[in-house]
Amino acid sequence: MSHLFDSHGAVGSGWSQPEPLLPESRISLPANLIRRKMPQWPRISESEVVRHFTWLSTRNFGIDTGFYPLGSCTMKHNPRVNETIADISGIAEIHPMQPEHHIQGLLAIFSEMQKMLSICAGMDEVTLQPVAGAQGEFAAIRCIQEYHRARGDEIRDKVIVPDSAHGTNPASAVMAGYQIIEVPSGPGGFLDLEVLRSVVGDDTAAMMITNPNTLGIFEPEIAEASEIVHAAGGQMYYDGANFNAILGKTNPGLMGFDAVHYNLHKTFAQPHGGGGPGSGPIGVKSHLAEFLPGPIVKRRPLVDGDITEASDEWWFSWYEPKNSIGKVHQWHGNAGAVIRSWAYYRRYGRTLKQMSEHAVLNSNYLRHRIHQLASEAGIGSMIVDGSSAKFVKHEFTLSLSPLKEATGISALDIAKGLLDYGYMAPTIYFPLVVPECMMVEPTETESKETLDKFAENFVKVLQESPEVLHAAPITTPVGRVDEVHAARNLTLRHPME
Numbered sequence: 001m002s003h004l005f006d007s008h009g010a011v012g013s014g015w016s017q018p019e020p021l022l023p024e025s026r027i028s029l030p031a032n033l034i035r036r037k038m039p040q041w042p043r044i045s046e047s048e049v050v051r052h053f054t055w056l057s058t059r060n061f062g063i064d065t066g067f068y069p070l071g072s073c074t075m076k077h078n079p080r081v082n083e084t085i086a087d088i089s090g091i092a093e094i095h096p097m098q099p100e101h102h103i104q105g106l107l108a109i110f111s112e113m114q115k116m117l118s119i120c121a122g123m124d125e126v127t128l129q130p131v132a133g134a135q136g137e138f139a140a141i142r143c144i145q146e147y148h149r150a151r152g153d154e155i156r157d158k159v160i161v162p163d164s165a166h167g168t169n170p171a172s173a174v175m176a177g178y179q180i181i182e183v184p185s186g187p188g189g190f191l192d193l194e195v196l197r198s199v200v201g202d203d204t205a206a207m208m209i210t211n212p213n214t215l216g217i218f219e220p221e222i223a224e225a226s227e228i229v230h231a232a233g234g235q236m237y238y239d240g241a242n243f244n245a246i247l248g249k250t251n252p253g254l255m256g257f258d259a260v261h262y263n264l265h266k267t268f269a270q271p272h273g274g275g276g277p278g279s280g281p282i283g284v285k286s287h288l289a290e291f292l293p294g295p296i297v298k299r300r301p302l303v304d305g306d307i308t309e310a311s312d313e314w315w316f317s318w319y320e321p322k323n324s325i326g327k328v329h330q331w332h333g334n335a336g337a338v339i340r341s342w343a344y345y346r347r348y349g350r351t352l353k354q355m356s357e358h359a360v361l362n363s364n365y366l367r368h369r370i371h372q373l374a375s376e377a378g379i380g381s382m383i384v385d386g387s388s389a390k391f392v393k394h395e396f397t398l399s400l401s402p403l404k405e406a407t408g409i410s411a412l413d414i415a416k417g418l419l420d421y422g423y424m425a426p427t428i429y430f431p432l433v434v435p436e437c438m439m440v441e442p443t444e445t446e447s448k449e450t451l452d453k454f455a456e457n458f459v460k461v462l463q464e465s466p467e468v469l470h471a472a473p474i475t476t477p478v479g480r481v482d483e484v485h486a487a488r489n490l491t492l493r494h495p496m497e
């Protein structure tokens, strides 16, 4: 791939610097800070720089270039009005150290966001500090840990996680020092309460679970699961990555959860991918609130006194919970992401549940359409559902095991084949409980036409020959790469001579 450092214009070209204001003799820099040789900046003109980056941008695939059905990642359209609002100078140019009386507008937005998120999840207190779902998981698990410790309950050293969980759940718990108890899913992919009963005990610190689970199906016995864990003295943690399915319909508080994280970059239309930027606020029930990472925004009375929501004469102020686990990010979290997501939620207001309704409708429609077209093409038996549920929520899983057994074509091959049809591939090989898994999440922002076209092309890819699919992709800037090698041997620096 060509890059800027390959450009070798005339020596000294491609940059300019103003003449120093002081004569060189009067600039006394310590000798060890003075460059011995010129940096190897690319020697290239401005028009070539613009061309280079424009070219580079066309080699990326994103939600703005095509359908992106990446299950569990909720790649939805990011309304441009959110960008405009985040870019208002009174917001974008705020310095994190500005005093509270300069930034009452920003604090009002944060306060409203905290309130909205706590209502959506049925929680009592929210912090906007963590900047990823996984970081939110870790922070919330640490709050749970401190809660047990504060009660002298030191022997709880186990966290229960279903085998369909996202890998970040056990990873976050292990980072906090817990051992993982993995519980196998029961028939149909649901949580098995008998198995759960057999593993909870005096050593249970928490259970981490997402609902709908990673098979895209709602756990019907989640309230009983919460009761079982609570009866043993454990806490319930809700992985909010799948909020797109339930927002405004039900909430984790009603299901018996004590702590949740939200992925603003998924559910609340924050641009993401490629590792960021994200925002993973957490919400907790009141008994965990004193441990949250701060700062949190509170309404305070203008005159000194107790914090009260009732007073007419109030202002917004930062607040640190008294037994906080400490900060998990600098300053106030990812403020830009919070603003965009606030703008998104403000556009929906009380109709926010339509978002989930349409996400679930799209997912069920696409699942049905794929099966219908596959049957018509005589290959219906090559793909089976990851769950036996009649209806799914916002995403669904397919097992391509029959196709692999019959033809040698794997889920990876189909994913690569879809790239040649101009699509981002669905998530593959997750959740681990579905063999040769493909996880498809269309989101609410795709039209019926887009879904129909995708279903049609998906079935066409299923019918391609093994030779074609083993060689795919052939139309993308980069062909099939050794992904394990790429992930384990990252080259992050350009080799300068």
Ligand SMILES: Cc1ncc(COP(=O)(O)O)c(C=O)c1O
Residues within 6 Å of the ligand: 072, 073, 132, 133, 134, 135, 166, 168, 169, 210, 214, 239, 241, 242, 263, 278, 280
């Ligand atoms: C079910 C589930 N939980 C947790 C996470 C972690 O979220 P993040 O990527 O924001 O760290 C993800 C991310 O894909 C997820 O799908």
